[in-house]
Amino acid sequence: MSEKIVISPTSRQEGHAELVMEVDDEGIVTKGRYFSITPVRGLEKMVTGKAPETAPVFCQRICGVCPVPHTLASVEAIDDSLDVDLPKSAKLLRELTLSASNLNSHAIHHFLIATDIVPEELFATAVNSVGEIRKTAQYVVDMVAGEGIHPSDVRVGGMARNISELARRKLYTRLKALVPKVNAHVDLILDLVEKKGFPKGLGVVNQPLFASANIYGDRNFFDLDRFTEIMPESWYDDPEVGKRACTTIPLFDGVNVEAGPRARAAKFRGFTEKGVIAQHVSRALEMKTYLSRAIEILDELDTSAPTLADVDFRGTNKLGVGAIEAPRGLDVHLAQVVDGKVGFYSALVPTTWNIPTMGTATEGFHHEWGAHVIRAYDPCLSCATHVMVVDDEDKSVVKDEMVRI
Amino acid sequence: MVLGTYKDAICARATDKSIQKVSQDGGIVTALLSYALDEKIIEGAVVAGPTEEMFKPEPLVALTSDEIISAAGTKYTFSPNVWALKLAVRQYGLEKVGTVAIPCQLMGIRKMQSYPFSTRFLADKIKFVVGIFCMENFPYASLETFINEKMHSSMDMTLKMDIGKGKFWAYTDEEELSIPLKETHGYEQAGCNICKDYTAELSDVSTGSVGAPDGWSTVLSRTENGKSIFDKAVEAGLIETKPMDSVKPGLGILEKLSDGKKTKAVDEIKKRVEMGLPVPF
Ligand SMILES: Cc1cc2nc3c(=O)[nH]c(=O)nc-3n(C[C@H](O)[C@H](O)[C@H](O)COP(=O)(O)OP(=O)(O)OC[C@H]3O[C@@H](n4cnc5c(N)ncnc54)[C@H](O)[C@@H]3O)c2cc1C
Ligand code: SF4
Ligand SMILES: [Fe+2]
Numbered sequence: 287m288s289e290k291i292v293i294s295p296t297s298r299q300e301g302h303a304e305l306v307m308e309v310d311d312e313g314i315v316t317k318g319r320y321f322s323i324t325p326v327r328g329l330e331k332m333v334t335g336k337a338p339e340t341a342p343v344f345c346q347r348i349c350g351v352c353p354v355p356h357t358l359a360s361v362e363a364i365d366d367s368l369d370v371d372l373p374k375s376a377k378l379l380r381e382l383t384l385s386a387s388n389l390n391s392h393a394i395h396h397f398l399i400a401t402d403i404v405p406e407e408l409f410a411t412a413v414n415s416v417g418e419i420r421k422t423a424q425y426v427v428d429m430v431a432g433e434g435i436h437p438s439d440v441r442v443g444g445m446a447r448n449i450s451e452l453a454r455r456k457l458y459t460r461l462k463a464l465v466p467k468v469n470a471h472v473d474l475i476l477d478l479v480e481k482k483g484f485p486k487g488l489g490v491v492n493q494p495l496f497a498s499a500n501i502y503g504d505r506n507f508f509d510l511d512r513f514t515e516i517m518p519e520s521w522y523d524d525p526e527v528g529k530r531a532c533t534t535i536p537l538f539d540g541v542n543v544e545a546g547p548r549a550r551a552a553k554f555r556g557f558t559e560k561g562v563i564a565q566h567v568s569r570a571l572e573m574k575t576y577l578s579r580a581i582e583i584l585d586e587l588d589t590s591a592p593t594l595a596d597v598d599f600r601g602t603n604k605l606g607v608g609a610i611e612a613p614r615g616l617d618v619h620l621a622q623v624v625d626g627k628v629g630f631y632s633a634l635v636p637t638t639w640n641i642p643t644m645g646t647a648t649e650g651f652h653h654e655w656g657a658h659v660i661r662a663y664d665p666c667l668s669c670a671t672h673v674m675v676v677d678d679e680d681k682s683v684v685k686d687e688m689v690r691i
Numbered sequence: 692m693v694l695g696t697y698k699d700a701i702c703a704r705a706t707d708k709s710i711q712k713v714s715q716d717g718g719i720v721t722a723l724l725s726y727a728l729d730e731k732i733i734e735g736a737v738v739a740g741p742t743e744e745m746f747k748p749e750p751l752v753a754l755t756s757d758e759i760i761s762a763a764g765t766k767y768t769f770s771p772n773v774w775a776l777k778l779a780v781r782q783y784g785l786e787k788v789g790t791v792a793i794p795c796q797l798m799g800i801r802k803m804q805s806y807p808f809s810t811r812f813l814a815d816k817i818k819f820v821v822g823i824f825c826m827e828n829f830p831y832a833s834l835e836t837f838i839n840e841k842m843h844s845s846m847d848m849t850l851k852m853d854i855g856k857g858k859f860w861a862y863t864d865e866e867e868l869s870i871p872l873k874e875t876h877g878y879e880q881a882g883c884n885i886c887k888d889y890t891a892e893l894s895d896v897s898t899g900s901v902g903a904p905d906g907w908s909t910v911l912s913r914t915e916n917g918k919s920i921f922d923k924a925v926e927a928g929l930i931e932t933k934p935m936d937s938v939k940p941g942l943g944i945l946e947k948l949s950d951g952k953k954t955k956a957v958d959e960i961k962k963r964v965e966m967g968l969p970v971p972f
Binding site for chain 2: 428429430432433434439447448449450452453454456457
């Protein structure tokens with residue numbers, strides 16, 4: 287006899303989502319469906335018809351967890367549409383911003399899973415460690431991009447300004463001093479994840495790796511011809527779920543994919559493990575990748591070099607692609623500037639890629655582990671939501687006009 | 692209190708000849724900011740820096756004494772120093788910032804410190820604010836009118852501008868030109884007519900020429916921090932002082948001007964309110 291277990295909303299993640307699991311007599315999940323129930327973000331519609339510089343300013347507000355990746359994906363999409371050649375220093379400063387921001391974001395996830403894996407006596411240690419890493423990482427974003435949360439100085443054509451030598455030396459010194467702390471933090475997390483005793487094989491999926499680059503992101507990876515998007519009704523075989531799910535299902539080469547730290551590690555760092563433990567391990571290890579890249583950039587940065595290119599805002603009609611490796615996966619923004627205004631805009635954000643994959647990842651194990659599988663992906667729903675609930679009574683999603691490219 | 696709250700009033704000037712040569716009055720602003728920088732009380736200061744155009748300042752995040760000195764001298768037009776404070780703690784990387792501000796800018800700074808909207812992590816990094824006295828400020832075009840049209844000189848020829856003894860002065864290599872202050876009336880920015888603060892009451896230390904003899908400044912130490920920095924700079928021999936009651940014209944004139952500014956502003960505010968115009972206080 288099959289029974290349905292529903293977790294709604296799933297907790298310690300950004301936004302609201304539901305996990306519906308069909309389980310057998312032993313409580314083992316035979317079918318897992320995960321879907322967003324967060325209302326529409328709508329920002330793409332808001333920027334249409336506006337000046338191109340508006341897009342990054344609006345779109346960074348898509349999500350309060352990933353404002354930096356969204357700023358960068360948005361600005362890169364506009365840059366690409368306007369055919370801008372970025373100065374070298376601007377590229378470095380953007381990558382520095384992302385590295386620091388992603389380091390900060392991964393630390394936040396350890397705060398979210400603390401009650402899952404950290405024993406009472408280590409709780410203060412773990413939480414303080416998260417706090418310390420975040421403080422330094424966000425300080426970098428503050429200084430380089432103007433604001434830690436909604437950066438004001440990432441501009442179409444580059445960055446508003448370079449940092450001073452004093453700032454460069456300060457950041458370099460502080461990030462160097464952070465190395466032993468991050469190393470200790472990573473060791474702590476790896477140890478705690480191991481001790482948690484997640485069942486072997488939990489959360490293993492075999493979907494294609496959707497990762498464009500080791501760190502920053504590569505727009506050439508995102509081939510629009512290989513991308514399709516379908517409505518939830520045709521993806522979920524449960525009509526109730528299909529009706530209520532608020533995101534479209536993005537497919538690459540016709541299948542659902544895996545994005546995020548493990549996908550990047552597997553594709554670019556020779557990482558071979560899969561599943562829940564592998565998600566946690568790769569995310570923790572990636573903190574070191576980000577930190578060392580940030581230090582490397584601060585070492586080579588020429589603080590007297592220009593950071594802003596001349597931009598012709600009239601546009602070339604080209605469909606620009608911004609592809610940024612956000613903490614939770616590849617964040618793609620598409621923008622087309624026509625006659626000096628944004629003519630078309632669409633964002634395909636990290637968690638959207640993982641949503642169809644996360645549900646099935648719960649299958650084959652006891653439903654008690656279901657929420658752990660979801661949290662291992664660190665989902666972030668508010669930016670992922672893409673379609674509109676039009677009937678408030680039954681929460682059904684009956685119009686799909688916001689999703690067509 | 693007509694001069695705001697202060698702990699000490701004293702007549703002073705910088706002892707360093709290289710500061711005296713370029714400063715407006717006693718070089719107090721330049722000496723104090725340089726001292727604070729040398730003593731690592733601040734890591735840099737936002738000042739009204741020079742630009743290509745004479746007497747048209749632009750906020751400068753100064754990281755060295757030389758840069759602070761390059762900004763010495765009064766520019767009687769706007770330098771939005773408050774704007775650059777955020778720049779100083781962001782891309783310039785300062786965690787201890789000093790600045791120089793006219794009274795209205797100080798109101799902005801103190802308000803921003805109380806309500807830090809769009810200025811996260813800035814309030815607590817402002818460590819030292821030197822205020823300068825201010826009766827009014829002019830759009831750049833007004834200065835051009837005074838110099839070019841009324842004095843028949845040019846900006847490029849002008850070495851220094853000054854207000855004092857009822858006149859607006861412009862010094863060139865050869866001449867001391869002046870027009871009566873009355874002739875500048877109406878050329879100031881409209882907001883100055885409702886401004887009640889003459890002596891930078893919200894500063895740590897404020898300073899101006901009024902009350903002191905030529906080449907000297909009147910200094911009001913206002914906060915604990917301001918007084919301590921000023922006193923230490925005096926102790927270090929960077930600033931020399933004379934008791935205020937030993938100099939002419941003395942504090943009385945400052946009190947008179949400050950009182951006059953407040954009274955006139957209150958009248959003007961009343962007038963504007965009666966006409967239904969918005970006033971910020
Ligand atoms: C618009 C204006 C009106 C003034 N009115 C009076 C007055 O009525 N009575 C009086 O006694 N004093 C007045 N002052 C102050 C006076 O002119 C001197 O600036 C003051 O005495 C300091 O001189 P100092 O030699 O100590 O400073 P200095 O060592 O010469 O340094 C002057 C400092 O002031 C800064 N500065 C120059 N111009 C501006 C500006 N426009 N905005 C902000 N900062 C600036 C410079 O960055 C520099 O750091 C006025 C100043 C201004 C800017
Ligand atoms: S008079 Fe007041 S408002 Fe006008 S410039 Fe001076 S301080 Fe500012
Ligand atoms: Fe998000």
